[in-house]
Amino acid sequence: MDLGLDGKKAIVCASSRGLGKACAISLAREGVDVIINGLTEERLAGAEAEITALGAGRVSAVLADINTESGRAALIAACPDADILVNNNDGPPPGAFSNWQQADFQAAIDANFMAPVFMIQGLIEGMKARGFGRIVNITSAMVKAPRAPMGLSTSARSGLTAFCKGLSVEVAPFNVTINNMLPERFDTDRQKFMVEMVVKFKGITREEAIAEIHESIAAKRMGQPHEFGDACAFLCSAQAGFISGQNLQLDGGSYPGLI
16 A cells, blocks of 8 residues: 655654654665654664665664753654654553652653653644644553553653643644554563563563563564554554554554443
8 A cells, every 4th residue: 555655754762662653664675764863872873774774765863862952843843844744752660659759750741741742842833834744653552551660651641641731632634643552562672671670670581571471462473673663564554544542552452442
């Protein structure tokens, strides 16, 4: 299927690795000119080379911290007329409510609410004026199925979900969509970190921890980053113009609810 994205421009935040990079790769394969972003020069250069090797859309890298005003400004300045924005950022680690301080909540809000909101604010008026915009927020399956140890993440990301739902109605007449992707258990560095936490907490081997995680997933395997990236590309497509304000669960069928 031709997604109608050839020649479009995209900013993909936190895209030097993991699910962000997967989204950038899938968009570039569709002919999108992609701005990628990260904090580590070496890793960012590697991602840029990998995407360039696809021989499709052009790619440019911006070394910047999107948790800062100057970092967001640098990223937007690299592509002020972006047609697509994929918001992504590291999530806070799991923990215990009794240990969290105000600074912990503030850091989560800054990274997983304020940063994406201000990226949207910097680009959405241009999208409306051009009559095309696709905004995708990478949040978490925990938004729909909260667990206490992930409270920092769910607090901030649920706020972003609510804010964007209201905004999506306002911008829909301009062919601008806003959707959220809710991943769980993808084979990325984040999941490797979670595996090591299980190993440490339960005193089991890494292989046992991975098998335990697989067993907890309905599909009995972890998701692959390219599966996530391709789903993102479809949400950004011309064909997805009637899909907005939605939360797409990507969890191998594990979510037990109806809605």
